Amino acid sequence: MSEAILPRIAREEPTAVDECITRYGSLVWHLARRICPADAEDAVQEVFIDLWKNAAVFDPERSTEPTFISMIARRRLFDRRRKQLREPPHVELQAGDTIPAAFLVDRLESAEELTRIARYWSQLQPLENQVLRLALEHNQSHSQIAQSLGIPLGTVKSHARRGLIKLREWLQVVLPDGETA
Amino acid sequence: MNSETPFDPPDRLQELLADRALFGLDAAEQAELRRLVGDASAEENWERFAAELQLSLLPAELEPLPAHVARQIAAAAKTSLPIMATRSEEKSHRRSWLTWTLSAACLAMFVMLLRTPGKPPSIATLTPSERRAELLKDSPDAVQIGWTATGEAHGPQATGDVVWSTARQEGYLRFRDLQINNPAVEQYQLWIFDAEQDERYPVDGGVFDITSAGEVVIPIHAKLRVMNPTLFAITVEKPGGVVVSDRSKLPLLAKVEDRLPRAAAVEPKKAIIVRASNARSPSRS
Numbered sequence: 001m002s003e004a005i006l007p008r009i010a011r012e013e014p015t016a017v018d019e020c021i022t023r024y025g026s027l028v029w030h031l032a033r034r035i036c037p038a039d040a041e042d043a044v045q046e047v048f049i050d051l052w053k054n055a056a057v058f059d060p061e062r063s064t065e066p067t068f069i070s071m072i073a074r075r076r077l078f079d080r081r082r083k084q085l086r087e088p089p090h091v092e093l094q095a096g097d098t099i100p101a102a103f104l105v106d107r108l109e110s111a112e113e114l115t116r117i118a119r120y121w122s123q124l125q126p127l128e129n130q131v132l133r134l135a136l137e138h139n140q141s142h143s144q145i146a147q148s149l150g151i152p153l154g155t156v157k158s159h160a161r162r163g164l165i166k167l168r169e170w171l172q173v174v175l176p177d178g179e180t181a
Numbered sequence: 182m183n184s185e186t187p188f189d190p191p192d193r194l195q196e197l198l199a200d201r202a203l204f205g206l207d208a209a210e211q212a213e214l215r216r217l218v219g220d221a222s223a224e225e226n227w228e229r230f231a232a233e234l235q236l237s238l239l240p241a242e243l244e245p246l247p248a249h250v251a252r253q254i255a256a257a258a259k260t261s262l263p264i265m266a267t268r269s270e271e272k273s274h275r276r277s278w279l280t281w282t283l284s285a286a287c288l289a290m291f292v293m294l295l296r297t298p299g300k301p302p303s304i305a306t307l308t309p310s311e312r313r314a315e316l317l318k319d320s321p322d323a324v325q326i327g328w329t330a331t332g333e334a335h336g337p338q339a340t341g342d343v344v345w346s347t348a349r350q351e352g353y354l355r356f357r358d359l360q361i362n363n364p365a366v367e368q369y370q371l372w373i374f375d376a377e378q379d380e381r382y383p384v385d386g387g388v389f390d391i392t393s394a395g396e397v398v399i400p401i402h403a404k405l406r407v408m409n410p411t412l413f414a415i416t417v418e419k420p421g422g423v424v425v426s427d428r429s430k431l432p433l434l435a436k437v438e439d440r441l442p443r444a445a446a447v448e449p450k451k452a453i454i455v456r457a458s459n460a461r462s463p464s465r466s
Contacts, residue, residue, distance in 0.1 A: 017258045025246030025254075030239070041250050048254050063229050071225070071232035078205030117237045118406040122378045129382065130424055135203045136235045137404055138424075142204055148424065161199040168230055 004065045010056040017052065027066065028073050034139035035077035043080055047073045081141070120170045128163030131156055198223060202231035240387065240402035309398040313344055313353035320346040326413065326435040328356070335360040335369075335417055336432035343413045343435045345401065352401035354415075359391050359432065362417070370422040373403055374412035383414070388422035412436050 005023060008016035028044050036043040051072055058068050121129060127149075134145045142156045149156070197214040200206060201224060206214060218224060307315065316323050323346040330339050339359040345352035354371060362368060371386030378384065387402030417430035 018255060021246070021251050021254055025251055026243035027239075029246040029250070030243045033244075041247075041253070044246065044250060045254050045257050049257060052258065063233075066236055067229060067232050070236055071228050074232060074235070075205075075228060082205055082207060115406055115408060117234070118408065119377065121405060122382075126379070126382060132203075132234075133238070133404070134424060136231065137238045157196075157200065160203050161196050164199045164203060164227075164231065164234075165195060167234065168227075 004058070004060055006051070006055040006058040006065060006068070007060075009052050010058070020051070021048065024066070024069050027069065031070065031073050031077060031139065035074070036080050039080075043077055046080065047076045050076050117167075117171065120167055123170070124163050124166060125159070127151075127155075128159045128166070131159040132163040132167075135160055194218060198227040202227040237406075238404055240404060242400060242402060309353055309400050310396075312351075312400070313355065313398055316346055316349065316351055316353065317344055320349055320351075322346055322348045324410075324437060324440045326437055326440045328415075328433045328435050329439070330433055331431055333417075333430055333432040335362075335430065336415075339433055341396075341433075343401075345407075345410060345413075347407060347410065350403065350406060352403075354389070354399040354401060354413075356391060356397045356399070356433075358394065359397070359415075361391050361394065364390050364420055366420070367417050368420050368422060370416050370418045370426065371401060372414045372416065372426065373401075373407050373410050374414070375407050376409040376411050378405075382425070383412075385422065385424070386413070388418070410437055 005016050005020045009020060025044075028047050029040070032040040032044040032047065051069060054072060058065065062068075063071070124132065130149065131145055134140045134148060135142075140148065142153055142160065145156045145160075146153045194214075194217045197206065197210060197217065200210065201214065214224070317325065323344055326343045326345075328339060328341045328343070330336055336356075336359040339356055341354070341356040341359070343352065343354055359369070368388040368390060370388045372383040373386045374380055374383045384407055385404040387404070389399045391397055413435040414428075414431060415433040416426045416428055417432065418426060
């Protein structure tokens, strides 16, 4: 497992900032382009500044560093999307050159967990699976998903909630206080 | 633990927590959540779970952060994080000798690497074609399957193959004579049928463009972990791809049971010639 960078940022090691951009730039850029496609460059900068200011909050006992960064990024990007006066137009993303994401190397160490998650995805009802994938993989809003699938907004919400709740129960998420979801 | 498990309707708190984790809430919903939730950590638990699920869906390769954006962020750090900027300046004099020493050492190592014959370049510097060759060479589980053209107009004479390693979750598509597409009008999309998944919903292998008539090698970006691939299929879709394909334009198929012998894998010129003799549908029903 790679050494975590956020604690080093919290300790004010100047070189850690550049390392954080190098290691997690592709992840935050991926999320920003999908959640805030109209102003992804500004959004990704805002996310990183927010991350560094909250670096001391990161607790490796509660989550991995990529999960924490993804969580903070999603929160900030959702806020940004909501502050926009109108729903941003859906931007079709063109595939560009890609690189192996350095932080994803750690996923090799949790390959069994990924396999377990993938198996449960296939057990969701088809519409739950579709709606959740559009929400989490393509980061579409519920109105965008309703439009994509041609189903009512309320149906999108109910399938997304049910799918997430099922996966959470199946995967037996253990909460920090010992309670099992 | 299956889809038949009965679930109670979620209560309002669960609904709000799930909505927040997946889509974010508006001000009214956020206020409602604040009234209902007793412990703020519950919100974070759901957010963290959604983030973990999202990470599990990421492809193995991501588009890099553009260099100019990385520079802007690094510059913003100096103004937004003044303590770090100050410490950086304070330390800069003390570190200068070390920096120069390390830089010189790195430069020397770089020169040595350049001069070392046969030294493999970093994976990040390899082309998809070179990475494909490395995968075939280094992964005993890698399979190589020739394309079968269906006769569809985008590639009636197309040839090539798929190379896939389940252990590394890495793979490459190779094409020759697949029609060049206009990305503003349509894009190619890969689908991977997995014996472990419902066959009505193959794994999205990513969209791609064909930009030249010569040999083209494309990395596979599977959106879910592929555990037991049985069939690879190429469809033509609207720009950006689709979640569910109607499979109306399906130029190429590669069935894993038709895989080429490993001996052919080390000789691409021999491996690539697989012609359409019988068109098949990706639907295996």
